[in-house]
Amino acid sequence: MKHVTKKPIKQERWQTKISGGNFADKFHAYRNLHAHALFSSLGRLVASRFSSAMTIVVLAIAISLASGFYILVANLQQLAGNLEASNQISLFIKDEISDARINKFADSVRRNPDIQTVKLITKEQALAEFQAYSGFGAAVKALEKNPLPVVIQVLPRNSLENEQALAGLLDDFERSAEVDFAQMDMQWVKRLQSIMEVARRGVTLLSLLLGAGVLFITANTIRLELYKRRDEVVIAKLVGATNSFICRPFLYSGFWIGFFSGVTAWFIITTIMLILKQPVETLSRLYDDTFHVLFLGFTETLALLLISSVLGVVGSWIVLHFQLRQLKPE
Amino acid sequence: MLKFDNVSMRYPGAGDVLRNVSFHLERGEMAFLTGHSGAGKSTLLKLIALIERSSRGQVLLDDQNLNQAKDRHIPFIRRKVGLIFQDYKLLQDRTVFDNVALPLIIAGYGHHEVSRRVRAALDKVGLLGKEKKYPAVLSGGEQQRVGIARAVVNKPPMILADEPTGNLDPELSAEIMHLFEQFQQVGSTVLIASHDISLIAQMNYRVLKLDHGQLVES
Numbered sequence: 001m002k003h004v005t006k007k008p009i010k011q012e013r014w015q016t017k018i019s020g021g022n023f024a025d026k027f028h029a030y031r032n033l034h035a036h037a038l039f040s041s042l043g044r045l046v047a048s049r050f051s052s053a054m055t056i057v058v059l060a061i062a063i064s065l066a067s068g069f070y071i072l073v074a075n076l077q078q079l080a081g082n083l084e085a086s087n088q089i090s091l092f093i094k095d096e097i098s099d100a101r102i103n104k105f106a107d108s109v110r111r112n113p114d115i116q117t118v119k120l121i122t123k124e125q126a127l128a129e130f131q132a133y134s135g136f137g138a139a140v141k142a143l144e145k146n147p148l149p150v151v152i153q154v155l156p157r158n159s160l161e162n163e164q165a166l167a168g169l170l171d172d173f174e175r176s177a178e179v180d181f182a183q184m185d186m187q188w189v190k191r192l193q194s195i196m197e198v199a200r201r202g203v204t205l206l207s208l209l210l211g212a213g214v215l216f217i218t219a220n221t222i223r224l225e226l227y228k229r230r231d232e233v234v235i236a237k238l239v240g241a242t243n244s245f246i247c248r249p250f251l252y253s254g255f256w257i258g259f260f261s262g263v264t265a266w267f268i269i270t271t272i273m274l275i276l277k278q279p280v281e282t283l284s285r286l287y288d289d290t291f292h293v294l295f296l297g298f299t300e301t302l303a304l305l306l307i308s309s310v311l312g313v314v315g316s317w318i319v320l321h322f323q324l325r326q327l328k329p330e
Numbered sequence: 331m332l333k334f335d336n337v338s339m340r341y342p343g344a345g346d347v348l349r350n351v352s353f354h355l356e357r358g359e360m361a362f363l364t365g366h367s368g369a370g371k372s373t374l375l376k377l378i379a380l381i382e383r384s385s386r387g388q389v390l391l392d393d394q395n396l397n398q399a400k401d402r403h404i405p406f407i408r409r410k411v412g413l414i415f416q417d418y419k420l421l422q423d424r425t426v427f428d429n430v431a432l433p434l435i436i437a438g439y440g441h442h443e444v445s446r447r448v449r450a451a452l453d454k455v456g457l458l459g460k461e462k463k464y465p466a467v468l469s470g471g472e473q474q475r476v477g478i479a480r481a482v483v484n485k486p487p488m489i490l491a492d493e494p495t496g497n498l499d500p501e502l503s504a505e506i507m508h509l510f511e512q513f514q515q516v517g518s519t520v521l522i523a524s525h526d527i528s529l530i531a532q533m534n535y536r537v538l539k540l541d542h543g544q545l546v547e548s
Contacts, residue, residue: 025439025440025442026440028437028440028441029439029440029441030438031436032440032441033438034437075482108406108527122511156499231419231421234419235419235420235421235432236436237405237434238379238381238407238408238413239408239409239413239432239436239480239484240401240405240407240408240418240433240436240437240484241436242405242406242436243402243403245405245436328381330489
């Protein structure tokens with residue numbers, strides 16, 4: 001009974017593959033298949049404009065949220081980067097101390113061998129500076145009394161690099177009767193940098209979350225598309241289509257959805273940045289004009305489009321991987 | 331070409347749909363598969379097209395054991411089988427040309443080869459000149475002929491038809507059957523499932539008769 005002559009299936013497959021014309025013809029056919037899948041999936045997207053547009057806008061909003069936060073952090077980063085990480089200490093003088101005593105105190109600080117320079121900022125100077133740069137000039141004028149304290153800016157010698165010595169110096173100043181409190185500028189920079197670190201990490205996590213959202217929205221869109229075209233899929237399977245043949249147009253659909261979402265997200269972000277640019281630049285001019293609005297650069301734009309497209313393709317791949325085997329030609 | 335060796339098919343909850351079916355179709359042979367509704371005709375065809383796999387026994391197609399075929403080999407086995415359905419299973423949003431071209435495009439034929447073969451197949455079924463029409467504007471007989479053209483365009487060694495004339499009047503049915511005869515004459519193995527006894531009787535071919543899953547006549 002067991003006279004089963006088993007033909008190697010590999011060979012069968014090979015025979016089927018070369019059966020249609022010469023190599024160049026086959027290559028053209030393969031390239032045409034891809035081109036056809038690329039453009040037919042685009043055509044399908046255009047044919048169902050309304051639902052495609054809705055999906056793409058939803059995805060674009062998610063993508064622009066993620067990349068919007070990214071660009072926000074990048075802009076803040078620039079602001080923090082402008083701050084010099086110097087060891088400068090600001091001594092805020094108690095309000096009740098007389099000018100003469102302040103001068104005496106400043107002189108004593110100047111004589112300290114650990115100190116490089118001392119700069120006294122009077123209440124009036126502080127107010128003038130605040131009026132000029134803060135943009136709250138009118139509000140400050142309305143005040144009856146100058147609320148700003150006298151500040152002595154102290155720059156320790158470079159030899160005083162290590163943190164303990166600096167902390168000791170800070171303590172000494174704080175114990176002086178004249179000083180309300182002593183503030184090391186570096187601490188602010190450090191704090192700002194830690195805040196930035198938290199923000200960066202938050203944005204990364206948020207982006208991952210939004211990216212997952214994009215992935216699943218694409219997956220669901222492709223699932224609906226697959227369901228809509230299940231007759232076609234079944235017929236193609238019956239006449240010998242491989243899974244890769246069936247998947248190809250859907251993967252391209254995913255690519256297009258992701259790509260167009262990326263493009264739309266880019267427009268959303270750029271529009272928002274353009275709207276914000278003018279007031280931010282005005283604000284920047286009120287300071288030292290050191291801050292300029294950063295837009296998405298060329299590399300960032302490229303990365304945005306690439307990531308969106310990849311998310312689209314991966315999203316459709318997930319659905320095809322799990323749903324295609326359920327579509328049996330019954 | 332096609333060999334069933336003690337094949338049984340059991341659906342969970344439905345019992346045995348096929349019981350110990352054995353027969354052998356020679357290359358180039360044409361046969362009818364008949365029997366009452368639910369006798370297992372469709373199931374038998376599904377086993378050949380690898381839509382189902384038998385619970386017991388072996389199905390050999392072109393000396394290849396279908397029970398041992400891996401999933402990724404199924405598409406390549408199906409390319410050897412031209413399938414024709416009662417409901418035609420045409421893509422309504424594609425032209426006649428595109429419908430018939432589908433198996434060739436799937437198999438990766440080049441543009442010129444596709445064009446040539448599609449025209450040849452349509453010529454054979456008498457539909458040359460209707461390439462650009464959509465299935466919906468064609469009559470039932472014409473749609474079935476499109477289905478037949480699609481099944482034979484790849485020149486498969488085996489042609490399977492499941493009630494191909496089920497929706498057609500006697501005259502059209504006879505025409506369709508005549509087409510199958512022509513394919514058999516050029517060397518294809520043809521198996522047609524049908525319960526149209528009078529039509530089968532008019533034609534002098536081998537008849538495989540199923541009764542409650544058992545082959546009672548071959």
